[in-house]
Amino acid sequence: MDSTDENAExxxxxxxADNGGRQKIKERAPVKNEGDTLDSRLAQKTREADxxxxxxxxxxxxxxxxxxxxxxxxxxxxxxxxxxxxxxLLDVYENLERALDxxxxxxxxxxxxxxxxxxxxMKDVLEKHGLKPIKAVGEKFDPYLHxxxxxxxxxxxxxxxxxxxxxxxxxxxxxxxxxxxxxVSKRSE
Numbered sequence: 001m002d003s004t005d006e007n008a009e010x011x012x013x014x015x016x017a018d019n020g021g022r023q024k025i026k027e028r029a030p031v032k033n034e035g036d037t038l039d040s041r042l043a044q045k046t047r048e049a050d051x052x053x054x055x056x057x058x059x060x061x062x063x064x065x066x067x068x069x070x071x072x073x074x075x076x077x078x079x080x081x082x083x084x085x086x087x088x089l090l091d092v093y094e095n096l097e098r099a100l101d102x103x104x105x106x107x108x109x110x111x112x113x114x115x116x117x118x119x120x121x122m123k124d125v126l127e128k129h130g131l132k133p134i135k136a137v138g139e140k141f142d143p144y145l146h147x148x149x150x151x152x153x154x155x156x157x158x159x160x161x162x163x164x165x166x167x168x169x170x171x172x173x174x175x176x177x178x179x180x181x182x183x184v185s186k187r188s189e
Contacts, residue, residue, distance in 0.1 A: 079130065079173045086131055087177055090170065093122055134169035136162045136180040145169060147179040157185040 100119050103112035134145045141148060141160040152163055162182045169180025 080175065082129055083172055083177055086126065086129065086172060089122075089126070090178065093119075093126065094168065096122060130171075130173035132171050134171060134176070134180045136165040136169065136182050138162065141182070141184045145171075145176060145180060146182045146184075148184045149181050150183040151186045152183055153188050154185040155188055159185065159187045161185045 096115065096119050100112065100115040103115050106112070136146060139146075139162050140158070141162055146162060146169065149166060150164075154161075154163065157163065161184070162180075163185050164183040165180055166183070167181040168178075169176065170178050
């Protein structure tokens, strides 16, 4: 039987009892395998869609994390971008402070007032950018803030108390940029 014979079986031949001699096409019974194939293909495509959705969610989370990390890094960079400049200005700042102390001791009040205004302005600008002096004298020695350059035996103070400050220390936005050089007490044995 060739393919034309197969098609002939599917088509009903017109018979005389039929309406006006029209041909009726024989309906095929649904093939079980075809339905199963469609269901399995649908399930496969649904799994793939779920996988793509999960991948998109992961990529979206990665992008958000990347944005947060770069914003944090940019903020850190801005906070400490001026560190070198501020370190250079510290010597000028401290020299201005010494000049102000000397002018206050002299009889030239106008000079002292002028230096005090300049010193105050410079101090405000540096503090606005996050510079803070480290407290030293009378504090307990902290190796994260202080650098001990001398020790002195003293029974009048607790062990490891800062007795004297030789050079001020500073933090810039809570990061130590210069340790305070200090003399520390030590109890006699």
